[in-house]
Amino acid sequence: MKTGRWKSHVIMWITTLYQEPTLIVVHNLTTLQDMVQKFKEYTNYVPGVYSSKKKDIKEITITTHASFSKKVEEFEGKFWVVIIDECDYNFTTSMLNAICKCDCDALFWLSWTPQRKELDKNDMQLVFGDLIKIKTQDSNWYNIIPDIQRILYTTDRFFSFRDRHDLKNKLIADIWRIQTQIGSLIQYVNSEQTKWGLLLVERKEQECDMYYKELKDRWIHCCIVNGDTKAEDDEKNISDIYSRGWIIIWTVGKMWRGKDIPFLDTIFLFFPNKFESSTVQAVGRGLRSFPGKRGCLLVDWCDMPILKNQAYERLQTYKNEYTEDVKVTDIKILDYTKEEDKVSATSI
Secondary structure (H helix, E strand, O other): OOOOOOHHHHHHHHHHHHOOOEEEEEOOHHHHHHHHHHHHHHOOOOOEEEOOOOEOOOOEEEEEHHHHHHOHHHOOOOOOEEEEEOOOOOOOHHHHHHHHHOOOOEEEEEOOOOOOOOOOHHHHHHHHOOOOOOOOHHHOOOOOOOEEEEEEEEEOOOOOOOOHHHHHHHHHOOHHHHHHHHHHHHHHHHOOOOOEEEEEEOOHHHHHHHHHHHHHHOOOOEEEEOOOOOHHHHHHHHHHHHHHOEEEEEEHHHHOOOOOOOOOOEEEEOOOOOOOHHHHHHHHOOOOOOOOOOOOEEEEEEEEOOOHHHHHHHHHHHHHHHOOOOOEEEEEEEEOOOHHHOEEEEEO
8 A cells, every 4th residue: 555545544444343452563653653643533442552661552552563573472362463564664583473473363464565675575475465455556556646857967077986885975975966966956945846845865974964054054944854863853843844844854764664744845866776665665755645735846866977877777666656657857967077068957
């Protein structure tokens, strides 16, 4: 089930259907809190919560992947139904052991991306059973299909690097590249194309702080959400961005299964990536319907020619994920060392 398909309601319907002790396993504490609120809002039942901070087991209990895999003896034999949300996440030996030991009679698994880099859907079904797919989902995969603008940043500068990790460090340290990125982002804001933007980066230490400082120095209202920020602060900052507008700087590691932000209208994909399932998840946060929202723009920064292959792979993924009819526009920015060859920006 893709984002925006009411997985939380499917979970509540399953508990209602079976009327048996049910354990719901979610991937983090934020989602656990959200699920508890859903039960309070739509049912007359307040479920138990089992986490590192609270250990209250009731007939319907919500826990995290980490607590389930580490403390499975607390749940063993107590629940007839076990529902595992985001089942492909934290798919470890300890999780498999917990699934075997929990002694449930009915196991349900939910995921938007029911596969991993090393495991396809058939592999996952060996553990969780048959895949059930909504009949109309192929023709109604997303609430919104993004328009895609690829910024083809083309330079003749030479990068010397040992491996891909070192190359990423070199790109992040390239001041000309970063300044061009910041300038492009500000153009989107000033043109009013972007009211609520998400700048999606990879590393919290190097990238988040750098982009935050650069944007703040240019009077762009923004906030950081990464592994170091607290959930309550994230909620406050996201609410502040909604009321005032502009940019959330978020690491893909925290964003991809993080809290939904349906008001987002622009996703800036500004780090080298092959557009694998983690980023598909993260970009999907902007593909929700929202009152007054006309669509979603995905801005893909492509480092050319050094990461030409990655840019090509992302383009193929866009067509596979969002269909061949997805609108893709290329904007070329030339950054050549010869003064007479410099071109500010050319659309193609």
